[in-house]
Amino acid sequence: MAGTFEVYQDKAGKYRFRLKAGNGQIVASGEAYETKSAAKEGCAAVKRAAADADIVEVTA
Numbered sequence: 001m002a003g004t005f006e007v008y009q010d011k012a013g014k015y016r017f018r019l020k021a022g023n024g025q026i027v028a029s030g031e032a033y034e035t036k037s038a039a040k041e042g043c044a045a046v047k048r049a050a051a052d053a054d055i056v057e058v059t060a
Helices: 036-051
Strands: 005-007 015-020 026-029
Touching: 005 036, 015 036
Parallel strands: none
Antiparallel strands: 005 015, 015 026
16 A cells, blocks of 8 residues: 655644554654645655655764
C-alpha cells in the first residue's frame, strides 16, 4: 500500500504535514507553515526531492 501525506493544523494554529507509510507508521514530518496551501507545497517538494534522492552515510 502506498504512503499518504496528511496535512493538519497544530495546536498553535499552524499547518504541518506528516508522511505515513502504508502500515500507518509516521516516517517523516514537516515544519510549521502559515497556510494549508504552503503545507501542501511542502508535501509536493518532498515528493520531488525524494524521487531521485541518494542515500548518503554521514560519519562523525
